[in-house]
Amino acid sequence: MVTQLLPQVGFGWTMRICAFLILALLIFSNLTIKSRLPPSKRPFVLYAFFRPLKERTFALLSAAIFFYWWGMFIPIIFLVSDARNRGMSEHLSRYLVPIMNATRYVHL
Numbered sequence: 822m823v824t825q826l827l828p829q830v831g832f833g834w835t836m837r838i839c840a841f842l843i844l845a846l847l848i849f850s851n852l853t854i855k856s857r858l859p860p861s862k863r864p865f866v867l868y869a870f871f872r873p874l875k876e877r878t879f880a881l882l883s884a885a886i887f888f889y890w891w892g893m894f895i896p897i898i899f900l901v902s903d904a905r906n907r908g909m910s911e912h913l914s915r916y917l918v919p920i921m922n923a924t925r926y927v928h929l
Contacts, residue, residue, distance in 0.1 A: 824915050897921070 904914040
């Protein structure tokens with residue numbers, strides 16, 4: 822969808838159209854989902870979200886996961902532009918990210 826809309830309406834409206842599509846799907850899913858269990862009444866305490874970070878192992882694990890994901894997505898961002906700079910056709914370079922996502926789980 823993005824590759825078809827970019828030349829027609831430009832980057833700004835392409836991103837807006839994608840956001841509106843995601844918003845429509847989000848509204849639909851929020852209206853149709855039903856909880857299996859009734860909600861329990863508990864007071865909201867912000868400290869409860871940061872309490873697990875006091876444990877050293879959990880804090881190190883959280884930092885490692887953050888930097889792993891951050892480092893993993895940086896090459897994906899530049900994959901298409903780097904392929905174009907190295908001489909790959911623009912039409913084929915658009916499909917590199919879906920190809921990479923499809924082959925990522927083959928070795929499992």
